[in-house]
Amino acid sequence: MQTSPSSAQSKHRALIIGGSLAGLFTGNMLRSIGWNVDIYERSRHDLDSRGGGIVLQPDVVEVFRRSVASLAGGELGVASRYRTVLRPDGTVQSKQFAPQVQTSWSLIYTTLKQAFGEAHYHCGKVLARVEQNAGARTVTAFFDDGSSETGDLLIGADGGNSTVRAQIWPQEQPSYAGYLAWRGLVPEDEMPPVARETLRGDFGFANNRGSHILGYLVPGLDNDLRPGHRLYNWVWYRVASDDEIAGIMTDRDGRQRGYAIPEGLLARKWIAHLGREARALLPPAFREIVEATAEPFAQAIRDLASDNMVAGRVIILGDAAAIPRPHTAASTSKAAANALALAEELERSPDDIEAALARWEPAQVRYGKFLKRQGVETGEYLLFHRVHALSQA
Numbered sequence: 001m002q003t004s005p006s007s008a009q010s011k012h013r014a015l016i017i018g019g020s021l022a023g024l025f026t027g028n029m030l031r032s033i034g035w036n037v038d039i040y041e042r043s044r045h046d047l048d049s050r051g052g053g054i055v056l057q058p059d060v061v062e063v064f065r066r067s068v069a070s071l072a073g074g075e076l077g078v079a080s081r082y083r084t085v086l087r088p089d090g091t092v093q094s095k096q097f098a099p100q101v102q103t104s105w106s107l108i109y110t111t112l113k114q115a116f117g118e119a120h121y122h123c124g125k126v127l128a129r130v131e132q133n134a135g136a137r138t139v140t141a142f143f144d145d146g147s148s149e150t151g152d153l154l155i156g157a158d159g160g161n162s163t164v165r166a167q168i169w170p171q172e173q174p175s176y177a178g179y180l181a182w183r184g185l186v187p188e189d190e191m192p193p194v195a196r197e198t199l200r201g202d203f204g205f206a207n208n209r210g211s212h213i214l215g216y217l218v219p220g221l222d223n224d225l226r227p228g229h230r231l232y233n234w235v236w237y238r239v240a241s242d243d244e245i246a247g248i249m250t251d252r253d254g255r256q257r258g259y260a261i262p263e264g265l266l267a268r269k270w271i272a273h274l275g276r277e278a279r280a281l282l283p284p285a286f287r288e289i290v291e292a293t294a295e296p297f298a299q300a301i302r303d304l305a306s307d308n309m310v311a312g313r314v315i316i317l318g319d320a321a322a323i324p325r326p327h328t329a330a331s332t333s334k335a336a337a338n339a340l341a342l343a344e345e346l347e348r349s350p351d352d353i354e355a356a357l358a359r360w361e362p363a364q365v366r367y368g369k370f371l372k373r374q375g376v377e378t379g380e381y382l383l384f385h386r387v388h389a390l391s392q393a
């Protein structure tokens with residue numbers, strides 16, 4: 001169902017580059033305050049659901065509440081009750097009551113996309129460059145098919161390798177953190193016996209040298225929340241050198257994929273490698289779950305927290321501006337928080353976009369840096385057993 005644009009006479013137009021979560025949070029929020037919004041996404045088709053689990057955070061729920069009318073009263077994820085830490089031999093190191101809700105990338109994406117609708121979501125549009133017209137206070141996006149669009153505000157929601165950021169702040173680049181996340185999804189009804197007995201229903205963890213794994217249940221295919229139809233989502237952090245990362249990110253067809261390799265494309269030799277590592281490092285429940293995963297995928301951990309998010313009528317948000325490490329469970333909620341704050345500031349001074357952006361930027365930059373520090377501190381401790389000085393983060 002499409003949210004109702006609040007006014008036909010809306011005078012402002014936003015061009016959003018990138019139609020993943022940050023683009024859709026922002027598109028729905030700006031529309032809810034009466035802006036005309038167009039989203040330009042480079043992919044030619046719907047983004048696929050290679051994604052796994054996401055801890056559901058309040059900012060995401062808040063965007064849904066304000067802009068996704070169809071969701072009223074709907075359930076957004078799978079609840080877990082305990083946080084259970086296992087030793088390498090499988091015995092329980094700790095079990096703490098800590099209820100929370102886990103959802104999936106796909107549930108958030110499909111819900112936001114349905115709310116935004118198709119009419120102003122343009123697929124197969126690859127931004128090449130942006131140009132500002134300071135006098136007219138407009139900005140123009142030029143696409144690689146030769147077309148262009150002009151609006152009052154251009155929002156770079158184009159992810160960690162943002163074209164918008166590269167053009168305006170080329171010095172701001174993500175850096176590799178020295179480890180990666182192996183990831184996987186196993187249908188709940190195919191969980192092997194020890195995994196089913198030990199892990200189902202809780203948020204599970206296990207640590208070893210240079211190894212930190214966690215897992216939980218998430219919605220299943222077509223956002224199915226019924227017991228037995230959900231997916232077990234696991235994320236296994238492992239230290240990897242630059243050379244190892246280059247090897248892992250070379251897909252089954254020999255193509256170099258940079259920093260993420262989707263489900264179905266990981267080279268077979270790495271699936272065998274994962275099985276060997278699981279037998280050496282993981283407690284039985286997690287070992288079983290890794291071995292039961294048909295198509296593991298992987299993502300290198302990178303750090304970014306841009307000093308700038310606004311230049312005239314161009315802004316960046318979501319991963320384009322800051323990539324917190326996943327231990328913070330915050331990259332999706334940060335994108336939502338960026339969008340909520342932007343809509344609030346634009347609504348506060350609808351006829352003074354510059355003033356709204358000047359109020360918006362400092363807190364968003366600070367938030368990105370705070371999450372970077374938090375993620376670095378946690379990751380360095382978990383993977384390298386280093387207590388990291390906050391000033392170095």
Ligand SMILES: Cc1cc2nc3c(=O)[nH]c(=O)nc-3n(C[C@H](O)[C@H](O)[C@H](O)COP(=O)(O)OP(=O)(O)OC[C@H]3O[C@@H](n4cnc5c(N)ncnc54)[C@H](O)[C@@H]3O)c2cc1C
Pocket residue numbers: 017018019020021022023040041042043047048049050051052053054104105125126127128157158159160161162163317318319320331332335
């Ligand atoms: C398919 C997919 C699956 C994911 N799964 C998970 C998950 O399971 N768990 C998790 O925590 N995070 C996942 N993420 C990442 C998560 O979406 C982000 O970390 C976070 O939500 C912020 O997203 P973002 O929209 O800023 O960046 P991204 O999700 O990276 O989106 C950026 C978008 O911009 C588009 N784009 C890039 N360059 C251009 C250009 N020049 N012109 C037009 N469009 C462009 C990309 O195609 C992409 O759709 C996934 C991302 C994708 C794309």
